[in-house]
Amino acid sequence: MSEYCIELENLTKKFGKFTAVDNFSLKLLPGKVYGIIGPNGAGKSTTMAMIMGSLHPTSGTGNVMGHDLGSKEALQILGYSPEFTSFYDDMSCVEYLWYMGTLSGLSNEEAMEKAISLIKQYELVDHAHKKVAKFSTGMKKKVSLAQAMIHDPKILLLDEPTANLDPTSRMEILNTVRTMVKDRNLTVLISSHVLTELETVIDHVVMINHGKLIMDEEISTAQEKFKQGILVVSCNNNELLFEKLVGKYTVETARDSIRITADDVNNLKKEVVRVIFENDLVLNVLHEEVLSLDLLYKQALEGENGNE
Ligand SMILES: Nc1ncnc2c1ncn2[C@@H]1O[C@H](COP(=O)(O)OP(=O)(O)OP(=O)(O)O)[C@@H](O)[C@H]1O
Ligand SMILES: [Mg+2]
The missing domain is CATH 3.30.70 (Alpha-Beta Plaits)
Structure with missing residues (x-):
């Protein structure tokens, strides 16, 4: 069995003639936090959606702990908080989490127990019986993260989990990620445009531009290289x-x-x-001076643009 928990080989996604993800290969080691960064439209969300199997690659393959992308086994290992979550209009927060729990294979009782515990953890108790569709953007983000955790996944894919959150909530979310990684040896692939905050949680930086992988390094190695x-x-x-x-x-x-x-x-x-x-x-x-992720990003992109 491979030492990697996710392996992507030459993944390509085309939308018509447009190539959103281009021959993208990446291997993730368990227990590490990977930050995926890159400009708007670089292909971050498309890559995550392919790992989840919600988008089918045009070509290329991948596996999650040996299971094909999109398979039932792979989905049980993965928790996913997408960039945008759509909620059912008539469901309350607790109903939604319970429902997502049952969909991921938990029994009715287990799903309710987990839903209640996550509602407490994410400080949503006062809103548990309100309609999620009417929540603020930040509160929806929290529900989306709680949903990603409902079946105790081994790997978390977080697509801009702190976008639109207030500073306290951003810190809470990042602290939750840190604690989960430490306590449960979770593997995390997290995208964010707030690089100053991303660099406080990640071990490894993955950079994508025009659908192509342009950096895949331990953050300290990348800093050393661009020093x-x-x-x-x-x-x-x-x-x-x-x-x-x-x-x-x-x-x-x-x-x-x-x-x-x-x-x-x-x-x-x-x-x-x-x-x-x-x-x-x-x-x-x-x-x-240690190179900040912001500067690293700028320099790597400048290098890329220089090569075009
Ligand atoms: N369903 C789709 N149909 C057509 N084009 C799409 C579709 N989904 C994504 N794209 C295009 O693919 C490219 C990559 O999009 P993607 O959402 O993966 O970027 P991203 O790196 O997540 O960007 P952002 O930082 O803005 O979230 C973009 O040019 C986008 O317009
Ligand atoms: Mg995106």
Whole structure:
């Protein structure tokens, strides 16, 4: 049996003549959180829908723990919170969750028990008997996430789970994801455009552009690859430090620090420490700038556009 819990091989999805997903191959290891990022229309939602079997690939194959995409066995392993969920007009929150539970194979009693527990966990108790179709966008998102968890899936596909949520709810959702991953060794594939928040939960970054996979890396490896040799330094006299280094290096002043670019950061570190020591300055901050997911995204896309 493969060590991977999802394997996608050369998945392609065409809508008429338009190729939305193009020869996309990806393998997911269990227990890891994968962030799938890319511009609007890149093919993220289409890829997730193919993993769920709700869209059939035009070509290519895939499996979920050895089961074909879209098979009953695969669907039992997967929990899915789609980008947009449509709710039945006449169902209350508890009825909807119960119904989704029964659809996923739980008995009536099990489904009700699980529905009630998720309603508590997602703080929807006051709304349990109201019609979901009339919920606010953020509340619907929570119901959609609860629905994805109803049958205790091993793998979660979350398509923009925090879109339209208020800051507290976003944090709650992300904390829930973190806790679930830790406690249940869940595998998660999560898409989001809010990269600053995504980078706090993911281990691995998958980037897609025009339907093609353009990055598939551990986040730390990707950061290392795109590292640009920038040192952020602050001392009790940044102006003097600036004067001593400018000319030799590219130095910029930021609000409370200076940013120095060098090909050899280790040598630069030694030099900064020497200047600090020789001028009797007090060093407050010295660290290498870690590339944010935002910058990584920008650089990877610029590289791609340069290749076109
Ligand atoms: N049912 C469909 N019929 C025709 N074209 C479609 C269909 N579904 C998606 N597409 C097209 O496929 C491309 C990929 O769409 P997809 O929804 O997967 O993008 P995405 O990466 O999820 O974007 P976003 O960040 O905006 O959610 C888009 O150009 C979209 O217009
Ligand atoms: Mg989408």
